Amino acid sequence: MEMTQEEMKQNILDWATDVSVAVESFARDIKFEMKKSTVEADLKEAKSSAKKLIEKIDEYLEFQIHKFKVGDYVTFDIPNKKIAKIERLNGALHGLWYDTESENIKQDIYFGSGNKFRHATATEIEEYKVALTFLKHDRKPFEVKRGDVVYLKGYDKNIFSDSGNIYKKHNFVDGDVVLVKTAEEVNEWLGVSDE
Numbered sequence: 001m002e003m004t005q006e007e008m009k010q011n012i013l014d015w016a017t018d019v020s021v022a023v024e025s026f027a028r029d030i031k032f033e034m035k036k037s038t039v040e041a042d043l044k045e046a047k048s049s050a051k052k053l054i055e056k057i058d059e060y061l062e063f064q065i066h067k068f069k070v071g072d073y074v075t076f077d078i079p080n081k082k083i084a085k086i087e088r089l090n091g092a093l094h095g096l097w098y099d100t101e102s103e104n105i106k107q108d109i110y111f112g113s114g115n116k117f118r119h120a121t122a123t124e125i126e127e128y129k130v131a132l133t134f135l136k137h138d139r140k141p142f143e144v145k146r147g148d149v150v151y152l153k154g155y156d157k158n159i160f161s162d163s164g165n166i167y168k169k170h171n172f173v174d175g176d177v178v179l180v181k182t183a184e185e186v187n188e189w190l191g192v193s194d195e
Helices: 005-031 036-064 122-136 169-173 183-190
Strands: 073-076 082-089 093-099 104-110 149-152 157-160 177-181
Touching (some): 005 036, 073 122, 082 104, 082 122, 122 169, 122 177, 169 177, 177 183
Antiparallel strands (some): 093 104, 149 157, 149 177
16 A cells, blocks of 8 residues: 555654654763663664664655656656657656747657656647647648648638748647648649749
């Protein structure tokens, strides 16, 4: 059975109290110059309690660190938000990282330490997946150009975009607009050269 965070905190408090009592008893024995055997017993108890306290603190800290596995979507916000699906783990998080600020995507490695990383929310995962669809079309995420074909959910139609700036990131993340083909892909399909 796994302990809750509150149970772990209570456990640490109990062990800290034990250490405190043992150290206080030792200090009192030294002050009143009790027998050597009493002082040694108090020291052994303080040492044992301190070891148990350290173990409980380690358990608590381990509990606080997010556990990730291959296939998990993760994010961090330092210095700006990046989202990835973990492809490989070996002391670092390997994946295709999407930077939400610069809207760039690149294969990279980040080292997971402390609470810097967390599991991505459903909205962050959706933004990541949509950003990757643009990458598959050789486009920067959420970049729409004149002549691109987009699907408009509300109209249930594919249309040619006559302007590249009317659809925003949230339109794609919300699923209202989907990039179907870029202008370059349409021209290639039609056999039209760019010249």
